[in-house]
Amino acid sequence: MAAFDRNAWSRSIGISGRNPRNPHVWTQIQKHLANDNVFLAAGTLRRYLEFTSTILAGNLRARIEYHGNGQYDVGDLWPGVLAAWKARLKEARDSASSWGKNIQDAEALQIESKKRVAATKSEEWMINKAVHYNAWADLQSKEFAAVVSSFQQLLQLMQCPNTDCGEFLCVSPIKGDKEVLRCSCSAVSLNLVPKKN
Numbered sequence: 001m002a003a004f005d006r007n008a009w010s011r012s013i014g015i016s017g018r019n020p021r022n023p024h025v026w027t028q029i030q031k032h033l034a035n036d037n038v039f040l041a042a043g044t045l046r047r048y049l050e051f052t053s054t055i056l057a058g059n060l061r062a063r064i065e066y067h068g069n070g071q072y073d074v075g076d077l078w079p080g081v082l083a084a085w086k087a088r089l090k091e092a093r094d095s096a097s098s099w100g101k102n103i104q105d106a107e108a109l110q111i112e113s114k115k116r117v118a119a120t121k122s123e124e125w126m127i128n129k130a131v132h133y134n135a136w137a138d139l140q141s142k143e144f145a146a147v148v149s150s151f152q153q154l155l156q157l158m159q160c161p162n163t164d165c166g167e168f169l170c171v172s173p174i175k176g177d178k179e180v181l182r183c184s185c186s187a188v189s190l191n192l193v194p195k196k197n
Contacts, residue, residue, distance in 0.1 A: 029148050033141040053077035059170040060084035088181050092190035099195050119150035162187040
């Protein structure tokens with residue numbers, strides 16, 4: 001059993017490797033890949049995606065099928081998160097357009113997001129094949145590094161670029177009409193309210 005690392009703990013977020021603002025998990029995954037341990041890298045990535053998917057599902061107000069037992073895996077959450085992300089970006093673009101504001105930032109985010117989502121879609125299958133026994137799948141570290149990179153780049157797009165913040169973007173308020181997609185520091189603040197005709 002690994003020793004408890006007091007420096008990897010925070011009262012507000014628990015283990016820092018699970019903090020979406022902390023790149024520790026990506027370092028862990030890279031270490032596993034450097035040791036040619038695709039199985040551990042895939043398991044770490046999958047668990048991190050499940051963790052971040054729960055955050056993003058709430059932050060983006062994703063529609064997720066309810067499970068009475070409270071058990072959700074990445075397959076339950078990730079599609080809803082991606083659909084909600086796409087919808088929030090469209091709402092931001094439509095809102096800017098309705099107010100006669102510059103839509104280039106929202107459109108650029110939509111275009112980049114579409115590319116990054118496509119990259120994860122083409123690599124998604126490898127996560128399960130690397131986590132579960134599969135007689136024919138013998139993935140190499142270099143192959144799986146591309147999977148890791150595609151998910152890391154997509155998740156970074158959903159986060160505040162300010163390193164002092166780094167939060168996943170969140171719809172505000174948490175209930176009622178959606179008004180803004182933002183982070184706490186407001187480095188990213190996308191209006192979601194269209195102009196009334």
